[in-house]
Amino acid sequence: MVSWMVSHLLLSLVAVALAFVPLFNVLGFEFAVTLGALLAYVSGWRACAAAYRAREHCVRARAGSLEDYPGAALLRVTFENLSLAILPLAIISLNSLRVPTCNWSEGLQFYALFALPGILYGTTLGFALGLGWGVGVARLLFILWSLATYAYALWNVVREPPIFAFNAFIGFFPGPVYDRVIGISATLLVARGIVLLQSLLFALIPLLLWEGHHLHLRALFLSWHGPRGAVGVTVLMLVAALAALGSQADTLHLRIDRAMIQRQLGGHIETEHFHIYYATDAYTPERAAELAREHEFHYSELREFFGHEPTVKIGSYVYASAAQKKRLMGAAGTSFEDALNDEFHLNASGFPHPVLRHEMAHIFTAHIDRFWRVCPKIGIHEGIAVAAEWDQESAQLGLTPDEACVAMETLGVLPHLPSVLGTFGFWTQAGSRAYTAAGAFIHYLVATRGMQRFRRLWSSRDFAAAYGEELETLVAEWRRERLAAISLTPMQLRRAERRYRPPALFAVPCAHEQARLAAQARGARARLQPARAGSLYARLVEIEPRNVTHQIELGRARILAEQPESALSILRGVLDTPSVHDAYRGRAHDLIGDALWSQGNFAAAESAYVQALDHAASRDEARALRVAIEVLHDPALRDLLRDYLIGSLPDAAGLALLARARAQQPESLLPPYLLGRRLYFAGRFAESVEELAPLAERTELPADVRLATRELCALALLRSGRTDEVEPLIDAVALDLAIDLDRAEELYLGEIRRRAAWSAPATDSAGR
Numbered sequence: 217m218v219s220w221m222v223s224h225l226l227l228s229l230v231a232v233a234l235a236f237v238p239l240f241n242v243l244g245f246e247f248a249v250t251l252g253a254l255l256a257y258v259s260g261w262r263a264c265a266a267a268y269r270a271r272e273h274c275v276r277a278r279a280g281s282l283e284d285y286p287g288a289a290l291l292r293v294t295f296e297n298l299s300l301a302i303l304p305l306a307i308i309s310l311n312s313l314r315v316p317t318c319n320w321s322e323g324l325q326f327y328a329l330f331a332l333p334g335i336l337y338g339t340t341l342g343f344a345l346g347l348g349w350g351v352g353v354a355r356l357l358f359i360l361w362s363l364a365t366y367a368y369a370l371w372n373v374v375r376e377p378p379i380f381a382f383n384a385f386i387g388f389f390p391g392p393v394y395d396r397v398i399g400i401s402a403t404l405l406v407a408r409g410i411v412l413l414q415s416l417l418f419a420l421i422p423l424l425l426w427e428g429h430h431l432h433l434r435a436l437f438l439s440w441h442g443p444r445g446a447v448g449v450t451v452l453m454l455v456a457a458l459a460a461l462g463s464q465a466d467t468l469h470l471r472i473d474r475a476m477i478q479r480q481l482g483g484h485i486e487t488e489h490f491h492i493y494y495a496t497d498a499y500t501p502e503r504a505a506e507l508a509r510e511h512e513f514h515y516s517e518l519r520e521f522f523g524h525e526p527t528v529k530i531g532s533y534v535y536a537s538a539a540q541k542k543r544l545m546g547a548a549g550t551s552f553e554d555a556l557n558d559e560f561h562l563n564a565s566g567f568p569h570p571v572l573r574h575e576m577a578h579i580f581t582a583h584i585d586r587f588w589r590v591c592p593k594i595g596i597h598e599g600i601a602v603a604a605e606w607d608q609e610s611a612q613l614g615l616t617p618d619e620a621c622v623a624m625e626t627l628g629v630l631p632h633l634p635s636v637l638g639t640f641g642f643w644t645q646a647g648s649r650a651y652t653a654a655g656a657f658i659h660y661l662v663a664t665r666g667m668q669r670f671r672r673l674w675s676s677r678d679f680a681a682a683y684g685e686e687l688e689t690l691v692a693e694w695r696r697e698r699l700a701a702i703s704l705t706p707m708q709l710r711r712a713e714r715r716y717r718p719p720a721l722f723a724v725p726c727a728h729e730q731a732r733l734a735a736q737a738r739g740a741r742a743r744l745q746p747a748r749a750g751s752l753y754a755r756l757v758e759i760e761p762r763n764v765t766h767q768i769e770l771g772r773a774r775i776l777a778e779q780p781e782s783a784l785s786i787l788r789g790v791l792d793t794p795s796v797h798d799a800y801r802g803r804a805h806d807l808i809g810d811a812l813w814s815q816g817n818f819a820a821a822e823s824a825y826v827q828a829l830d831h832a833a834s835r836d837e838a839r840a841l842r843v844a845i846e847v848l849h850d851p852a853l854r855d856l857l858r859d860y861l862i863g864s865l866p867d868a869a870g871l872a873l874l875a876r877a878r879a880q881q882p883e884s885l886l887p888p889y890l891l892g893r894r895l896y897f898a899g900r901f902a903e904s905v906e907e908l909a910p911l912a913e914r915t916e917l918p919a920d921v922r923l924a925t926r927e928l929c930a931l932a933l934l935r936s937g938r939t940d941e942v943e944p945l946i947d948a949v950a951l952d953l954a955i956d957l958d959r960a961e962e963l964y965l966g967e968i969r970r971r972a973a974w975s976a977p978a979t980d981s982a983g984r
Contacts, residue, residue: 219265220262220296220299223262227258227300230250230304231247232307234251234308241311242315242323243320243326244726244728245326245390247308247327248326248329249326249386249388251304252330252333252387253387255301255331255334255335257362257385258338259334259339259342260341261338261355262339262342263338264345264355264358265346266292266346267290267344267346268351269289270346271347271430285426286347290339290343294335294336301332301335305327316726317726318725318726319726322729326400329387329400333387333408334385336411337414337415337418339415340415340416341358341415342358344418344421344422347422348425348430366383372471374556376473377472377474377477377533377554377557377561378471379552382407382471384411387408390546391545391546391548391550397542397735406461407470410458414458417451424444476544477533478493480540481493481494482494483495485504486529487508487511487512489525489530490529491531491532492504492507493531494533494534498537499534509975510568511572513971513975514572517970518573518577521667522577522604524580526579526580526582530559530576532576533559534562535562535563536563537563549563551571551574551575553582555579555581555589555590556582556589556590559579560575560578560579561575568608568967573608574604574605575601577605581597581600581601584675585671585675587675588675591677592639593637593642595633595637595638595642596654596677598650599651599654599655599657599658600658600662600670600674601655602651602656602658603655603656603658606963607964607966608967609652609655610963611961613715614708614834614960615711615960616656616959616963617655617656619960620652621652621653621699622699623704623709623716624653624712627709627716627717631653633654633691634687634688636654646718648718657690657691657694660697661683707832707838710799710832713797713799725759729759733755733759737752740752741776741864744864744866746864749769749773753769764796767787767789768790770786771784771786774786776863778814780811783811784808784811787804787808788804791805798831799831801831802830802831802832805825805831808824809822809824810861810862812824813862818848821848822845825845828841829841829845835961839918839920839924843890843921847861853877853881853886856876856877857877857887860890871891874887874890877891885917888910888911892904892911892928892929893924901935901936904932905932905933905936908925908932911925912945919954919955922952923949923955927949927964927968929945930945930946930965930972934975939972940972942968942969943972943973946969949965
C-alpha cells in the first residue's frame with residue numbers, strides 16, 4: 217500500500233510539473249507519451265516486488281503445482297497499477313481550465329494508447345522477472361531490458377532511412393520536432409496492439425515455467441496436459457502471431473528499410489555523384505532528368521565552396537508528397553539529411569528545388585571529420601548549410617540572411633547568437649529565426665577567415681580554439697562589419713515581420729491540433745473545396761483568436777466560397793485591430809479588393825489594392841497588385857479576368873480563359889504576360905517563351921512586371937535547353953535603370969546565370 221501511495225504521489229507531481237511546460241501542458245501526444253513511459257516503469261518496478269512477495273509466500277506455504285501459481289497477486293498489482301493512470305489524467309484535465317485542451321477526443325485516445333498498454337507491459341514483464349529473481353536483480357533486468365529495446369530502435373534509426381520508432385516503453389518517437397502534425401494512425405494502433413500481445417505473452421510464459429514456488433526452464437518439459445497444455449498452445453499462438461507481424465513489419469510500416477522506400481518511390485537515376493530515387497507519380501522522365509542535372513549543379517558549387525567533396529555517391533530520395541514521406545521515413549514537411557549514411561530526403565517541389573542544396577551541404581560537412589559527421593552544436597551544423605546556400609536562401613527570403621538579421625533585430629526577435637550556437641539553445645527558437653541567424657554568422661566566418669578554420673571549428677566545437685577569439689568577440693565583429701551598414705526598406709521590414717514574428721513550436725497553443733487543421737484546410741483549398749476550408753479556418757480562429765493569419769485565411773476561403781459580405785466583415789475586423797502589423801494589413805487590403813471586385817464594386821476594389829500596395833511585403837506581391845489595378849482600369853478585361861485573378865482555377869481552365877482574353881484583347885499586354893506565367897508553371901516552357909519574350913522590352917509594363925517577365929523567360933529558356941539565350945536576358949535586367957534591384961534579387965539573377973553557364977556543357981552527361 218505504501219508503494220502504491222508513493223507511486224500516486226510521484227505521478228501526480230510529474231503531471232503537475234508538466235502542466236507548466238508548454239506543449240506538455242494539454243492532454244495530447246506529449247503528455248500522453250511522457251506519462252505512458254513513466255507508468256510503464258513504475259508498474260514494472262512495483263510488479264517486481266509484488267511477484268517476489270508472492271513467490272516467498274508460495275515457498276512458506278510449500279506450494280508445488282500450477283494451481284498454486286500466484287495469479288491473484290498478478291491481478292491485484294495489475295489493477296493497482298491501472299489505477300495509477302487516473303490522477304495524472306484528472307490533473308491535466310483540471311489544467312484545461314487555464315490552458316484549454318483543443319481536442320479532448322484525440323487527447324483521451326492518445327492517453328489510452330500510451331498509458332494502458334504501457335502499464336500492462338510493465339506489470340507483466342516486471343511480475344515475470346520478480347518470479348524468477350530477487351527484487352533488486354529483477355528491477356535491474358527490467359531496466360536493462362528497456363535499454364535493450366531503445367538500443368534496437370536506435371539501431372534501426374541509424375542504419376535505415378526512417379527516423380521514427382515504435383517502442384513498448386516510450387510508445388512512439390514521431391520524428392523531427394518541426395513536423396507539428398502528429399495523429400493517431402493505423403500503424404500506431406497496430407504497434408500498441410503488439411505491445412498488448414507481448415504483455416499477454418509475458419503473463420503466460422511464467423505459467424509454463426512455474427515449478428510451484430519459482431520459475432525454471434526445466435518446467436517447460438513437464439507434461440502439457442490440462443491448464444498447462446492450454447497455456448502452452450496459447451503461448452505458441454502468440455509467438456507465431458508476433459513472428460508473423462514482425463515478418464510484415466515493413467508492409468505494416470512499423471519498421472521500413474531503404475529497399476522498400478526505393479521500391480515505393482519507383483524511379484532511379486544514377487549520375488556521376490548521386491543515386492537519385494524519385495517518386496514516379498510526381499516526376500515525369502523529363503523532369504527527373506532535370507532534377508538530376510540540378511543535383512549535379514549544386515554539387516559542383518558546393519565542392520567549390522567547401523574545397524572538398526564526399527568520397528562516395530550520395531543517396532537522394534525525393535518523395536511525391538509530405539504524406540508519403542511521413543509514412544515511409546517519418547518526416548513530413550521537414551527535409552532531412554542522414555549524414556551517417558550519406559543520404560538525404562526531400563519532398564517533390566518546383567524548380568529550383570528550395571531545400572536541395574541545403575540538405576546536400578550537410579553531406580559535404582559530414583566529410584569534414586570522419587569522427588564528427590554531425591555537429592552536436594546544432595547552430596553550427598545548420599549554420600554552415602545556410603551559409604553554403606547563401607544565394608538561394610537570399611532569393612527565397614527576399615533578403616540576404618544578414619539583412620534578415622538586421623530586420624529581426626529591428627523587430628526585437630533576433631536570437632542570442634551564443635545561445636543558438638550552443639548545444640541546446642537552437643531548439644528554443646522558432647526555426648526560421650534560428651536557421652537564418654546561425655547561417656548569417658557562419659557565412660561571415662567562412663568569408664572572412666576561410667574554410668580551413670571552420671573545419672577546425674567543426675571538429676573542436678570550440679570557437680576560441682578555431683579562431684583564436686571568444687564567440688562573443690566574433691559576434692561583435694560580425695555585427696560591426698556586416699550588420700551595422702545595412703539599411704532596410706519598409707517592404708523588407710514587412711517581409712521580415714511576416715516571416716520571423718511567428719512563435720516557436722512550444723509557444724503555439726494546441727500546436728499539433730492547429731497544424732492538423734491547417735494542413736486539412738490547405739488540402740481542401742487545393743481540391744477547390746472552399747466551404748470545407750472555411751470551416752477548418754473558422755475552427756483555427758476559435759483556438760487562437762488573436763492569430764491574424766487564421767483570420768485572413770478564413771476571409772480568403774469565404775471569398776472563394778462566394779461569400780464576399782462575410783469575408784469583408786472578417787477582413788475589416790483585422791484592419792480595425794490596432795495591434796495588427798503592416799505586413800498583415802497589406803494582405804487584408806488585398807483580399808478586401810478581391811471581395812469588392814467579386815461584388816462588381818470596381819472603384820472600391822482599386823482603392824483597396826492601392827492601400828495593399830502601400831503595405832506590400834515583397835516585390836511579387838506588389839507586382840500582382842499592379843496587375844490587378846491595371847486590369848481594373850480596362851473594362852474589357854476586368855470581367856473577363858476576374859475569376860482568374862481572384863478565384864482558383866485548375867490549369868486547363870486557367871489557360872483556356874487566358875487564351876480567350878488574349879484573343880479578344882490583342883492590344884493588351886497583360887493577357888500574354890499572365891498566359892506566359894501560367895504556361896511556365898504548367899511546365900510548357902517553349903510556349904511560355906513565345907508569350908513572354910516579346911514583352912521583355914515593353915516599357916509600357918510596370919517595372920516589377922517587366923522584371924518578373926524577364927526572370928520567368930530566363931528560367932523557361934534555361935529549362936528548355938536554350939542556355940545561350942539566358943545571359944543576354946539577365947544582362948538586360950542589370951542594365952535596365954527603371955528596375956531597382958535589391959541585393960537578394962541580384963544574387964538570384966546571378967545564380968540563374970551560373971546555372972545557364974554550367975548547363976551548357978553539362979546537359980548531356982549529368983542525367984546519365
